[in-house]
Amino acid sequence: MSILTQDELATGTYLGRVWCPDANGPAVVTLRDDEVIDITCKTAPTVRDICEMDDPAGYVAQAEGHAIAPLETVAEACVGDPSLVHFLAPCDLQAIKACGVTFANSMVERVIEELAAGDAQKADTIRQRVSAVIGDSLRNIRAGSPEAAQVKQTLIDADVWSPYLEVGIGPDAEIFSKAQVLSSVGPGAEVGLHPISTWNNPEPEVVLAVSSNGRIVGAALGNDVNLRDIEGRSALLLSKAKDNNGSCAIGPMIRLFDDGYALDDVRKAELALTVEGPDGFILEGRSSMREISRDPEDLVSQAIGRHHQYPDGLMLFLGTLFAPTMDRDVAGQGFTHKIGDVVTIAAPGLGSLCNTVNLSTDCPEWTFGISHLMRNLAQRGML
Structure with missing residues (x-):
């Protein structure tokens, strides 16, 4: 599974996380020469700490570290196997927020x-x-x-x-809590559908990494898994429709803003979506950030400011243009997922995020929370 092209690797500064068997916990990583480099240290034991720096990209580019494994090996590893180095969602302590209805x-x-x-x-x-x-x-x-x-x-x-x-x-954007801290899944993981849903779809989005002072420091791709029937019954069921086990995917890594990639590149981003079903069905879609009705900076300012603080920063989904209407099985009923669908979201500069659809009740349980992270870092002498 290729998560970044050679050109993206050569020109970008990337920040993410992997599961590290030797540490029995997550490691903060970057990429150099097709190698995954562990840069976890006391100065910056979390991704959050790096995003809070004055120059996150500059720090990551110069940070000392050691190679864990080739990028291809880590990208192809079985996600969830604690004996293997594999990618996690690239954020850790940040709140996970999302904007709806922005196209x-x-x-x-x-x-x-x-x-x-x-x-x-x-x-x-x-x-x-x-x-x-x-x-x-x-x-x-x-x-x-x-x-x-x-x-x-x-x-x-x-x-x-x-x-x-x-x-x-209207004047006020919809901004909601998409997932709990540390609950997001990364590339290669399963994404979950609540078992009561029968009408649902992927939502390909750009996700901004925002520091505690509201500064946008980078971007990644995201799948804001959408349960159309649940939310359609009542807007008050938004939390039930949006926040479930495995329902939030972010990755493959955060591309930090530097001289080669900045917010204007996000504003011009063209996202491609492919769904490949076990039944041979193929759905292709797109989401063009040029068509968004609110500027990303406006959405960030509505999420964080004097009215609401996030001491550990936030990851903000920007919404999607994509809304599938193509029939899959029955004429007039449109698209809905099948278990085993492979969803790939890609955008130049941000790489490729690939996940397989399952029921949230059959996805691996989320068991590694904030308390586990703090204890693990303390045991490793990082705190």
Whole structure:
């Protein structure tokens, strides 16, 4: 499994984590000459500590360390096997937050989910009705603008207004807690679907690494696994739909911002999605950050500031343009996952994040929490 191209390796500064059998815990790593380099030390025992530095990329580029194994070996290792070095999610102590409904297409699909009450069989009919009213009216609207307010009134008059459109084009973004600290999975891991869900899909997104003072220090890829039927029944079921065992994947590593890659590159990022099913089904999609309705800096400022502090920083999912409507089995019922689907999210500069779909009840349990990390680091003399 190739997680980064040779060009990405040659030009980028990467920060991540692996499971280290010798330490019986995680190691902070970077990449040099196709080798995974352990840079864990007392100065920076966590990824969080590096993201808090004045120049994270400069520190990582010069940090002393030792080679653990070739990148290819680590990338292909069985995730979850404690006897093997394998990749983990690249963040550790950061809060995991996510923005919803930040693209026009996803706004429309969220409205459809709500009007269908989570019933995939009703979605296609409702999609035609909603599209006839909305058309392309949302595509070039700046969220919170006077033009957006006019569109809002038009939609209310047409009886298709929704809380999803409020956060999509109104002044306030939807920002929610996606996963618990240390619960995210990394490349090669299984991603989980709650077993009660029958209508769901992947969500390819850029994930920003943000320090405690609100500074954006890098970016990674993410899969904000989406349960369309659960959230569609009620927006109040968002936590049940979003925060489950294995439901948040981030990786393959954080690309730290430096002279070769910065926030403007994120603003131009083109994400490609491929789903390869055990039934031979193939779904391809895309998410273009050029079409986002809120700038990443605006989303960060709405998540962190005087109104809300994150002493250990945060990882912020930016939302997705992708909303699958292609039928998989039954005409008019659209796409939903099957167990065993292989989901690959890729973007130039950020690499490739590949995960296999399972039920959250069958994914490996999350057992390594903050207390375990602190005890492990203390035993290793890192604290």
